[in-house]
Amino acid sequence: MLQITEDTAHAVEGIPDGATVMIGGFGTAGQPVELIDALIAQGATDLTVINNNAGNGDVGLAELIRLGRVRKIVCSFPRQKDSWHFDKRYLAGEIELEVVPQGNLAERIRAAGAGIGAFFTPTGYGTLLAEGKETRRIDGRDYVLEHPIRADFALIKALRADRAGNLVYRKTARNFGPIMAAAATTTIAQVSEVVETGALDPEVVVTPGIYVNRVVQVLPAPAHEEAGQ
Amino acid sequence: MSEPLTRDQIAERVARDIPQGAYVNLGIGMPTKVSDYLEAERRVTLHTENGMLGMGPEARGADVDLDLINAGKIPVTELPGAAYFHHADSFAMMRGGHLDLCVLGAFQVSATGDLANWHTGKPGAIPAVGGAMDLAIGAKQTYVMMELLTKKGESKLVEACTYPLTGVGCVSRVYTDVAVFDITADGVAVLEIYGEDTIDTLRETTGLALIDATVPVGSGGSA
Incomplete structure (x- = not known):
């Protein structure tokens, strides 16, 4: 049953220590900063986090890492100009890192939501990131076997939800939202606006409400900090 | 035909082949930089792997929108006809061979088209791959643009890469400041030379048995 709330603390209730949590966003675009702030306040620790990056600046995921609440991060691009909190923890051996090519990361998340057992992809074949993985030659091309990535919770950001949990996004902030929504047991979406059921054109719904468990309305804040790298 | 190309001239040279x-x-x-040389009437559509087709130039001033960024996380603009999609669709589009061309930088390219551009392999370096491996193998053609030599004067076009690979046999053409190279089944061919180099000096620099495929001056070759 979909829960709709205006309280981010309520929205992140029940995330336990040791949970695997997907966090949407590419850099800061689409990063659900208010939900991450609520998770920071909620206290869950020993988390495995799946995100494209490993935090930008001093807010959101970067702050969660600074506080030592993330045991492992699965991402494609941890090292950025402003990923100093991750860099420090990683170089001190205090956080585990699994680097996944960005398209494989996306497809592994998609596969989890789509009930795919594993898939062969050409990306990464013959590289360090495919070492130890099963490979197969299909029609003259070499592929690597990759497995789905699923999560207990997904924290994502969308532009607008209706009261059935249908979501629409905004520009490139869409990024991982739709696939993470499908790949987690419990999906929590922060949105700028909740509209009445029927007010979203069914033709433009991007994430159908079947994938969404909790919606929290977060009033649009001024753009959060500057763009990260 | 006497000076090596600047970075902008390499970009202009790549753009001419799109x-x-x-x-x-x-x-x-x-x-x-290649986008600076793609005139609107060529109707080239730019893809950015974070989920957009129809990307316009970098955004300035009031046009900056932090929900509209490119893969380098720089604010950009959208052109008429733009489309947004999620990450799995964006990489499916690439991996599925729907993009005509991808242009990448490189640490090294091998004589058989192996690409190394994501990791120096140095101890203590934090590995970060992003979309590099997907881009390398996804498009119908992968072009590399780079300076031929490292700061230490070593050729980046090599017999076999010593840096960790990004993709195997994926590069088809290499644009540099001193020459354009084609990676062919028969070996590496030199299409154009800029500056003081000759096919022989390039053979010496790269250590490769380069095939001379340059077009003689005056027969329509480019400057």
Whole structure:
């Protein structure tokens, strides 16, 4: 049953220590900063986090890492100009890192939501990131076997939800939202606006409400900090 | 025909080979410059792997929108006809061979088209791959643009890469400041030379048995 709330603390209730949590966003675009702030306040620790990056600046995921609440991060691009909190923890051996090519990361998340057992992809074949993985030659091309990535919770950001949990996004902030929504047991979406059921054109719904468990309305804040790298 | 190309001239040279109406991904860094030389009437559509086709130039001033960024996380603009999609669709588009061309930078390219551009392999370096491996193998053609030599004067076009690979046998053409190279089944061919180099000095620099495929001056070759 979909829960709709205006309280981010309520929205992140029940995330336990040791949970695997997907966090949407590419850099800061689409990063659900208010939900991450609520998770920071909620206290869950020993988390495995799946995100494209490993935090930008001093807010959101970067702050969660600074506080030592993330045991492992699965991402494609941890090292950025402003990923100093991750860099420090990683170089001190205090956080585990699994680097996944960005398209494989996306497809592994998609596969989890789509009930795919594993898939062969050409990306990464013959590289360090495919070492130890099963490979197969299909029609003259070499592929690597990759497995789905699923999560207990997904924290994502969308532009607008209706009261059935249908979501629409905004520009490139869409990024991982739709696939993470499908790949987690419990999906929590922060949105700028909740509209009445029927007010979203069914033709433009991007994430159908079947994938969404909790919606929290977060009033649009001024753009959060500057763009990260 | 006497000076090596500047970075902008390499970008201009790459742009000249991009077909009318092509769907193209330009990698972060030097390849981004190629967009400066793609006139609107060529109707080239730019893809950015974080989920957009129809990307316009970098956004300035009031046009900056932090929900509209490119793969380098730089605010950009959208052109008429733009489309947004999620990450799995964006990489499916690439991996599925729907993009005509991808232009990437490189640490090294091997004589058989192996690409190394994601990791120095140095101890203590934090590995970060992003979309590099997907881009390398996804498009119908992968072009590299780079300076031929490292700061230490070593050729980046090599018999076999010593840096960790990004993709195997994926590069088809290499644009540099001193020459354009084609990676062919028969070996590496030199298409054009700029500056003081000759096919022989290039053979010496790269250590490769380069095939001379340059077009004689005056027969329509480029400057």
